Amino acid sequence: MSQPEQRENRSRQQQSTEALAAAMDRSGLSRRDFLKIAGAAGLASATGVQAAPAQAAVSTRARIVVLGGGAAGLTMAARLRALLDGARITVVEPSEIHDYQPGWTLVAAGVYSVGEVQRRNERYIPRGVDWVRSAVAAIDPESQRVETVDGDHLDYDFLVVATGLHLDFEAIDGLRREDIGRPGLTSIYASAEAARDAYEQVRTFGERGGVARFTIPGTPIKCAGAPIKATFIAESLLQSAGQRGDAEFHYHTGADRLFSVARFDTMVRDLYAERDIAVNEDGFLAAVDIDARQATFRGTNGNEETVDYDYLHVTPPMRAHGFVREAGLAVEDGALADGGWLAVDDRTLQHTRYPNIFGAGDVVATAIGKTASTVRSHGAVMPDNLVDVLQDREPSREFDGYTSCPLITEVGKAALVEFDYSLQEVPTFGFIDQGEPSWMWWRLKVHMIKPLYFNMLRGRYLR
Known part of the structure; x- marks a missing residue:
């Protein structure tokens, strides 16, 4: 991004922050309370709220393979890198380019350019994590091995499946x-x-x-x-x-x-x-x-x-990639069976048959939640549960099905939709009707969610 574009981006973020602060003033909330709410909503990167201090890393020599370098794969890898000391973590991802997919609707609106929703993946592979630039060919959960399309074999102690989905x-x-x-x-x-x-x-x-x-x-x-x-x-x-x-x-x-x-x-x-x-x-x-x-x-x-x-x-x-079903890892019964989605406990994100396999992102067989906001919640649950199992404990974190959608209703207005497994609203901003289409939620979508997203890829500001 050029210097003029960087200045314009900072100006947009400042305008959006000021607009939300004005709404705070009208609501009667203190700035401290507003920042709490903003942080919970994922606005921390734009308002200056700092991430929580990191917990002490667990020492281990475990081999952890993360399949997929999209939003879920990078977020899980970054969080695991922070939680573990000495683990050998490998990300398997063929693409050199990372697409900010939540921005594609704004490209279709003429607001973003293609270049504004693409960055190089190398910027987000965590330091100390190996990157295998290849695609997954097969998974053998019995021998705990992954094969890539280039013929490489990767043995693992723990596997994270974050391979997204197939557009059919x-x-x-x-x-x-x-x-x-x-x-x-x-x-x-x-x-x-x-x-x-x-x-x-x-x-x-x-x-x-x-x-x-x-x-x-x-x-x-x-x-x-x-x-x-x-x-x-x-x-x-x-x-x-x-x-x-x-x-x-x-x-x-x-x-x-x-x-x-x-x-x-x-x-x-x-x-x-x-x-x-x-x-x-x-x-x-x-x-x-x-x-x-x-x-x-x-x-x-x-x-x-x-x-x-x-x-x-x-x-x-849409469906999961074929190697999930071929490996015997797909859900076998119920409404989600046809799609070959990864069979996980919908609360812990641990595989239902292989306790050393976890899932995150679009690939998992959960009833709702194939969004980037759901990845933020997965990032606060799945890596911690993997570390629990690594230490011979039961998973301690639970995913509540949270998902969010800034629902664009016209160019310039949106509603902010947040809900969970209950299909009931779980609004972050209780002092404003998030379901009423407004310029405020449009500004949040255009100017503030993107910096949050790229911070998420580094394991920050998880829900």
């Missing part, structure tokens, strides 16, 4: 991942570059008008609010450009709720109705004819409907 575009007939970016076909999930393309294609669509369709699959997905955000962002961009009148918007789902928390399901439906965005509960996207610009939706009863589109935003089905 190919599960939709007629569609491949590389098709994203063709005229009229977009997905903010595919990459930062694809998010930028979505922004450009929305602008082109606005000039021509027509029918825009937005989809969500019938599988668990990361950032379950992102398909809704993509819809609101596109509609807002056209409104701002004075082009909304020639565009027809449709949101397609086969589920009975648009959002898992009842209050926000109602809020989204009301805003969709207010903005003339039709909700089509006709099923999930089953097929695409790219040349004809037609999409086929299949309902839970098997009925299909084919419709035309001019702009199609695809949220693909």
Whole structure:
């Protein structure tokens, strides 16, 4: 980042901090109480709140392999590095570039550039941690060994599976991942570059008008609010450009709720109705004819409907990578079995069959919580539980299912959604209605969450 960009970024953060401080003054809270709340909400990096003192490291010679160098893998590696003295920790990750994925919606809004959501992974591999630049090919939990696609073998005493998930575009007939970016076909999930393309294609669509369709699959997905955000962002961009009148918007789902928390399901439906965005509960996207610009939706009863589109935003089905199931590590029963998700205790994040294996991030078979904010909670639970087991103790920390979504409702406004396994709200800022779309939560999303995120990768400011 250039010096002018750095100065602008600092200015944005200062403006956001001042705005939140003004809200504090209106609420009657003391600055001390506000900083407590801000720290709990993850605003510590922007307000100057310091992280808690590190606890004494446990001495060990254990070999710990962390699979994945995304948000979860790097956060767990950093926390384990701080908790353990003498452990040999290895991160397995093929990518040289780290993507700040929570920023992709803002790329699609034209607020961030692609460069603003990408950094080099080497900046976040903890000192003293080995980095194997390769992808996972297989896991053998019986012999406690990992094989990479390059043929390397890594033996472990403890394994952390943080490999994220697979975007299964190919599960939709007629569609491949590389098709994203063709005229009229977009997905903010595919990459930062694809998010930028979505922004450009929305602008082109606005000039021509027509029918825009937005989809969500019938599988668990990361950032379950992102398909809704993509819809609101596109509609807002056209409104701002004075082009909304020639565009027809449709949101397609086969589920009975648009959002898992009842209050926000109602809020989204009301805003969709207010903005003339039709909700089509006709099923999930089953097929695409790219040349004809037609999409086929299949309902839970098997009925299909084919419709035309001019702009199609695809949220693909998602599942765990195949090596999880092939290793016998996937959940075998229940609603999550089809996705091959890592079978963990949903409180301790310890594998249900192999006590020396733990999971974190999108790969785990928990009912909710495939977000970066959930990784913050995993980082305060999973590494400590691994250290407990290393010392022949029972896991002592529990994950409560916490997840958070700054739900963008237009370019310039958002609601701050926080909830847990109970699907009840757990708001951090009790003195403000977080569910009311506001410029404040937009500023938090744009200016303050990113520095928090990159501090999280270093094991700081965990929930």
